[in-house]
Amino acid sequence: xxxxxxxxxxxxxxxxxxxxxxxxxxxxxxxxxxxxxxxxxxxxxxxxxxxxxxxxxxxxxxxxxxxxxxxxxxxxxxxxxxxxxxxxxxxxxxxxxxxxxxxxxxxxxxxxxxxxxxxxxxxxxxxxxxxxxxxxxxxxxxxxxxxxxxxxxxxxxxxxxxxxxxxxxxxxxxxxxxxxxxxxxxxxxxxxxxxxxxxxxxxxxxxxxxxxxxxxxxxxxxxxxxxxxxxxxxxxxxxxxxxxxxxxxx
Numbered sequence: 001x002x003x004x005x006x007x008x009x010x011x012x013x014x015x016x017x018x019x020x021x022x023x024x025x026x027x028x029x030x031x032x033x034x035x036x037x038x039x040x041x042x043x044x045x046x047x048x049x050x051x052x053x054x055x056x057x058x059x060x061x062x063x064x065x066x067x068x069x070x071x072x073x074x075x076x077x078x079x080x081x082x083x084x085x086x087x088x089x090x091x092x093x094x095x096x097x098x099x100x101x102x103x104x105x106x107x108x109x110x111x112x113x114x115x116x117x118x119x120x121x122x123x124x125x126x127x128x129x130x131x132x133x134x135x136x137x138x139x140x141x142x143x144x145x146x147x148x149x150x151x152x153x154x155x156x157x158x159x160x161x162x163x164x165x166x167x168x169x170x171x172x173x174x175x176x177x178x179x180x181x182x183x184x185x186x187x188x189x190x191x192x193x194x195x196x197x198x199x200x201x202x203x204x205x206x207x208x209x210x211x212x213x214x215x216x217x218x219x220x221x222x223x224x225x226x227x228x229x230x231x232x233x234x235x236x237x238x239x240x241x242x243x244x245x246x247x248x249x250x
Contacts, residue, residue, distance in 0.1 A: 049228065050118075050125030050166055053145045057159040059107060063200045066193055069106045069140050070163060070174050074099040075190070094234055095139070095177030096189040100163035102172045103144055108158045109196050111203060112138070113216060114148045118226035120233065123175060124167025127160045132215030133208055134199055135182060136192070139234075141175040142167055151222035156200060177234065184235035 061067055076097045100106075112131035120126040123141030127148060130137050144164025148154055165172045178187040202208045 050143060050164070051145050052149075052226070053147045053162065055147060057105065057147070058155070059105070059157045059159070061107070061109075061157045064197050066197060067107065067109055068098050068193060069109065069176055070098050070100045070104055071107070076173055094186055095141075095175050098174045098176060100172055100174050102164060104163040104174075105159045106140055106143060106161045106163055106174055108154045108160050109138075109156060109193070110199055111153075111155050111212065113222070114150050114152045114154060114160075115222060116227055117146050117149055119228035119230075120167070121229065121231045122168035123232050124169065125161070125164065126167075129154060129160070130181065131199075132212050133203055135180065135215075136187060137179045137181055139175075139177040139179070141177070142169050142173060144172075146226070149224045149226070151224045153216065179235060186235070 067073070076099045106127075108129060110131050111133075112129040114127065115130045115137070116126075116128040118125065120139075120141060123139070125143040125146060126139055126141040127143065127146050128137055128139045140161065142164055143161040143166060146161040148158070148160045154160060163172055163174050176189050178189050178192045179185065180187055203212060
């Protein structure tokens, strides 16, 4: 359809390079704007409950580098107390917001098992992963699509979804929350991301592999389907803690 409409608006020069006829420039611009306005735009991603994109994509990540779920990432809103951009009221922001474009790939940073996928209140479409080592849960929200299901084991670099603006959001971005599994305390996400390379190294040790295998076995029987709810279902507000220190042993 796009090709057909553009074909009627463009003509080709003798060297086959398309250009706008000067006398029709205004009409062409108007027609293009009208076409774009009625076509599929990112705005349509803001008001629906996501979709499943099952293609398995894995990007190699260096073990010694810090990444965010959207690559190098740009922080647009830090974790902690703030004025909410939608409500205009004081609010505890449970994670960090990272700038992204619609359908940018969202990566898993540390090996773990997917424990929940689906709509999650103000977080929109979210993927939750339990990381047996170091015993934390990561929740990635406002996704446009997800590419994993509960019960799946995901490794570092796996694409778990695609950036969007689902839920209570002012634009396309990714929200990233980290919670300590045993105490339900929030971990300051940027400090956690800085520590992830050390966890990766620790998982290569015999003790790290053994701990991972034991915890993985405990979570083998998760129902492999998305679970939607109107609530965010996060812990009560607690002061964020530091990321647990990695234990590296042979």
